[in-house]
Amino acid sequence: QVRVVESGGGLVQAGGSLTLSCVASGLSFARMAWFRRAPGREREFVASIQWPGSSTTYANSVKDRFTISRAAAENTLYLHMNTLNSEDTAIYYCATTDSHFGDISSRSTYNYWGQGTQVTVSS
Numbered sequence: 001q002v003r004v005v006e007s008g009g010g011l012v013q014a015g016g017s018l019t020l021s022c023v024a025s026g027l028s029f030a031r032m033a034w035f036r037r038a039p040g041r042e043r044e045f046v047a048s049i050q051w052p053g054s055s056t057t058y059a060n061s062v063k064d065r066f067t068i069s070r071a072a073a074e075n076t077l078y079l080h081m082n083t084l085n086s087e088d089t090a091i092y093y094c095a096t097t098d099s100h101f102g103d104i105s106s107r108s109t110y111n112y113w114g115q116g117t118q119v120t121v122s123s
Contacts, residue, residue, distance in 0.1 A: 009117030022094030
């Protein structure tokens with residue numbers, strides 16, 4: 001049984017930092033990613049990592065502020081978020097797939113999702 005569980009969300013002041021974690025189990029995964037859904041908006045791509053090689057991809061809105069990383073031995077994905085602002089307020093979802101194919105920033109590429117963790121940035 002595949003399980004994807006996020007943690008680490010919370011309330012943070014603008015300019016602050018937060019780290020999200022995601023543990024995935026039950027399958028040999030090839031890619032993992034973070035998406036987010038802000039109030040009144042569609043779920044959007046944030047960042048992804050694929051292996052072998054740990055190649056990363058970021059949305060322009062978070063580039064140079066967020067860092068995605070993976071602890072392979074623990075099948076754990078991280079999202080280190082710095083210089084947060086109110087635009088980053090959203091539910092953050094971890095997604096993964098066992099396939100190496102498909103657009104890495106597309107929701108349809110990922111077939112396993114977590115329940116999401118809320119990040120709220122106060123100004």
